[in-house]
Amino acid sequence: MKIVTDISQWIKLRKSLPKDKSIGVVMTMGTLHKGHLSLVEKSKKENDITIVTIFLNPTQFNNQSDFINYPKTWEEDINLLENAEVDFLLAPLKEDIYPDNYNYQLSEKSLSKILCGKSRPGHFDGVLTIVMKLLQLTQADKAYFGEKDFQQLYLIKEMAKAFFVPTEIIGCPIIRESDGLAFSSRNLRLSKKGREKAKIFAELIKLNKPLKQIEKQLEQNYIKVDYLEEHFERRFAAAFIEEVRLIDNFSLEEVEA
Amino acid sequence: MKIVTDISQWIKLRKSLPKDKSIGVVMTMGTLHKGHLSLVEKSKKENDITIVTIFLNPTQFNNQSDFINYPKTWEEDINLLENAEVDFLLAPLKEDIYPDNYNYQLSEKSLSKILCGKSRPGHFDGVLTIVMKLLQLTQADKAYFGEKDFQQLYLIKEMAKAFFVPTEIIGCPIIRESDGLAFSSRNLRLSKKGREKAKIFAELIKLNKPLKQIEKQLEQNYIKVDYLEEHFERRFAAAFIEEVRLIDNFSLEEVEA
Incomplete structure (x- = not known):
């Protein structure tokens, strides 16, 4: 090279x-x-x-x-x-x-x-x-x-x-770690505890529930939601964990039952 | 073609x-x-x-x-x-x-x-x-x-x-008509009288005089000055004649004595 x-x-x-x-x-x-x-x-x-x-x-x-x-x-x-x-x-x-x-x-x-x-x-x-x-x-x-x-x-x-x-x-397509968190350079900035929260973030945002309810669950896990919205048949999420901003998105077809 | x-x-x-x-x-x-x-x-x-x-x-x-x-x-x-x-x-x-x-x-x-x-x-x-x-x-x-x-x-x-x-x-380089006016598609919009004024515009802006004085002369000829300024060793001019906006510029070395 x-x-x-x-x-x-x-x-x-x-x-x-x-x-x-x-x-x-x-x-x-x-x-x-x-x-x-x-x-x-x-x-x-x-x-x-x-x-x-x-x-x-x-x-x-x-x-x-x-x-x-x-x-x-x-x-x-x-x-x-x-x-x-x-x-x-x-x-x-x-x-x-x-x-x-x-x-x-x-x-x-x-x-x-x-x-x-x-x-x-x-x-x-x-x-x-x-x-x-x-x-x-x-x-x-x-x-x-x-x-x-x-x-x-x-x-x-x-x-x-x-x-x-x-x-x-x-x-x-998005490449994910084994626990579902999307790979991101910023993941390296997370502590072990932050990394666990990031896993929860990735799980919660895929739930087949009203967005307001998911937001509430995220906040209950001390994950500060930046946005959680749906556009063009996709769900988009951004949140802060330990001041690190993580984003993710997926097609609504992927929303878990 | x-x-x-x-x-x-x-x-x-x-x-x-x-x-x-x-x-x-x-x-x-x-x-x-x-x-x-x-x-x-x-x-x-x-x-x-x-x-x-x-x-x-x-x-x-x-x-x-x-x-x-x-x-x-x-x-x-x-x-x-x-x-x-x-x-x-x-x-x-x-x-x-x-x-x-x-x-x-x-x-x-x-x-x-x-x-x-x-x-x-x-x-x-x-x-x-x-x-x-x-x-x-x-x-x-x-x-x-x-x-x-x-x-x-x-x-x-x-x-x-x-x-x-x-x-x-x-x-x-700028190509000019025989009387000094720079070629421009907008020149076609001028009446005969306007075209004469455009010639005066092209002449006046090249004078080796203070800009304020040139501006005054332009206005005396009913030419509405948009700007007359010098930057980077060049003089730049824009004016309205019969609502047609004409522009021109030249290096200060070209300013007539």
Whole structure:
């Protein structure tokens, strides 16, 4: 695996890649887990060349402490990607990604304002802006995103359509730990007790009960609900456990009896 | 010249173009004049294939009457482009360009707020959004823009850098009529008398005098000044003549003694 951190070097390298090879990209903020690796695996299957990007994007964090405390596991990440036989790791510097000091922004005026967008003002502007930059830098045929961030996936898909970006945006199913909790880099921030609560969170939000009742049960377990809503035949949940924000979602067909 | 109005057809056609040919693009809102043709000529010289786009972009008009009254000379445009030996004319429909109903927007937070951006709120959001769409659709090596819209050119250049768009943005000098007035599609809206005033506008703004004094002279000629300012060693002017908004700019080195 070739690791590139210098943007100019990357642009040259990208131009030198053979034009008849198909390219897949998986965009991450590092601290890789099985969710990310499932995307890498799919990209490896469907493309000649797989690029992974690691960039802890400051503009999508509305909460500074969340940004500072976001887990970082650089060496483990590289090992995982080497083992997965990724071809290129692009891990650029903040100054190189935002030469414009974030003066140029991409935003969405409707669906980015509900759910996570409501709780985290400016979050999706940051997401859409960085994704557009990385789409341009990687010029991939396919880009893979997890359904755990379902709202993000939806907004990225629609952005690519709206701007006629030639890269196909592909959503991939949520990967869960054995007890049902969705894999997330932020899970690493939980204490043992917090991790138990996270399991309860994952269980309760799947119950076939009125949302108000589930919310009450969550609060009884000292899980602070950010939102619990249903849109587009899906249930979406976000909650704080030990000040760590966890999100999850699933189709209403999956709601347990 | 092949004329394409259907976006899906265009995307297929673009994919079928040989990858070893260089491509230049000139983006216009139609009603072509010598300014546009100078861009086409440069593109023809520097590339194997030249694409011209015609799209009267509604989202960059803050003034509805300006949009409705914007001149349209479709048949003459096609003749001019045929004569210039343009390869492709892409003239898409509004509904196809904004499938998202303009929910996705590109914006700039600093220099887009002065000069034309101050007088025309939202104008540059519309410009940057449509240019990014057309850059993605055309996937050209080079895109040519006139310096008459100097602020626009600057913002597009910086946007392309900020988003790592692989297309090189090239600025081209202003083309002027024999009496010094910069070519503009809006000139067609002027009466004979208005056209005479426009000449006076072009003359006065080049005088080597304090700006306040020039402004006074313009008003004495019944030319309504929108702005007359100097930035980055350039003088920028915008004014209304018969409710038609004209703009111009030049380097301070060009200011007449």
